[in-house]
Amino acid sequence: MIKVEQVYKTYINKHRNFLFFSETRQTEAVCGVDLYVNPGEIVGLLGMNGAGKTTLIKMMSTLLSPTSGTITIDGMDVVKDALKVKSIVNMIAGGERMLYFRLTGRQNLEYFGNLYGLRGSLLKDRINYLLSKVGLEKAADTPVERYSKGMKQRLQIARGLINDPKYLFLDEPTLGLDVSVAKRLREFVQELVHREGKGIVLTSHYLEEIEELCDRVYIANNGRIIMHDTPKNLVFNITHGNVLNIVVPEINDKLNNNLRTLIELHNANIEISSNEEGILISIKSKKDITTEVVQTIYNSNVNLISLYIEKPKLEDAILQLENGVA
């Protein structure tokens, strides 16, 4: 289990002003973060740019040390037992870096496998297994510089799995990939978790990806975790549930009064506007009150032109958080 307890990270960097003059600047990237990741689950890390997601991932993967607080992975401290931790974690970042372009896919995997002490038939078998898993068997002996973006990203995934890590950090793994390749990668990530029991920390700007893959999500802002829950609960809690949209030709006094009573009863919000079809009534409620609303319209002798339910997505929730609505 990955356990992050009261972790702070402050970068101290020199900022050059002019000629030989410089000043030291402190940037608080992570402030008092607590989180945990169990093996066999995918945990999402969401936040705006500069929220501290990559810093957190780098600290968990031993590349950065926390300024204070502790991070343990299966009981091993990432600072004191860094070498032991390194053998059970790996990181995959999006984009086209982190590969040797003049080497073939196989040569890249051989090199990175060697760094983890793998060699001989063990390494060969592992490489063949991973290449087939990411669908690169045919391109295995082609230099990476001739790969498409999707192929490079798939090779990155294979590279990140070369040491069969127990915990994997995925930092924007589908960045810039087309829809079908991204979908295949998501399926593969699910397989890693559900079949192989790996613990995965995922950051992504594609919120649908987080919603689809993650068991739990942490939302970071300015280096702090401001919310933590399942994607479904987060959406529900932030956006206050579904939006029921009803179009009617008119609103009489009876309907108006009945709807207001219903809204008050369920602590919901109502917005009335007009569109091409008629009058649009949008009701936002934590509880599903579709039946009651339809019944009220019927009892008020008003015809119903159309009805549809808008289910908010994680993206809506994050936007609301950003706008300070929540």
Place this chain on the structure above:
Amino acid sequence: MKNLMTIFMAEFKKSHFLYFHTNMIYFSLLVWPIILFFSAYYSFKPFDTKSENVLSEYVSNQEIGSFLLIGYLGYIFYFSLMQSAFQMAPERARGTLELIFLSPVSRLAVIYGRAMANLLEGVWLFFVFTVLGLFFFGDIQPHNWWGIPLSLFLLIISAVVWGGFLNAIFLFSRDAGFFFLIIQEPLLLFSGVRIPIPVLPIWGKFISYLFPLSYVLLIYREIVMRGASLFEVSTMIYSLLVVIIVFILLTSWIIRKAEKNSKINGSMALY
């Protein structure tokens, strides 16, 4: 030991495919040092080394060819490792340096494996040229043939240690390129590549003995050109070993410090 060999072979293969991928590179690795050698040789020619010239006390007119060939052989060994250290910059830029440090691999093994791989790829052509040059035109003492492999061994070891040191410096700073530019000319001038160290003033001699190359060239020339015995060069060999140990300790310290620094300010990812 098996792990060290694995890392060495991994670095060797990687360097080969990354930096030595065309025959033109090998061609340039032969032509460039030969041009350097002839440029130095013909620079000496117009100067009088026969009579009371201070240089003639240490290198006779007949010995200039051999003297320079050995000097440039050593210099090319060391210089090729400077080039290998420069390749740390692309490692940073492509993010692979961070991946190396993400793994539990021995950092010293990577650094020395990398240096050794680049050395062997970078110098073998000029080495063949030098051996042939010494054989056909040099004044080698026949009874000291054993000295050639010994000197070569010392040259390789010291060059790899030097290369490891330079690679480690590049770990420390992405702007280390300036250091190499500063060190390149003093290495050529003070380590006895073109000018015998005894000719240098005291302060120059002091700088000379900071470079392991100075000791190797002295040993090499004493054995190959003057026919010195192992006993006669033993002091120099011991001095070289001390310098090598100091450089290994320094390299190890720099790597640890660089990794620690990088963990504090994330500098390994900057390029």
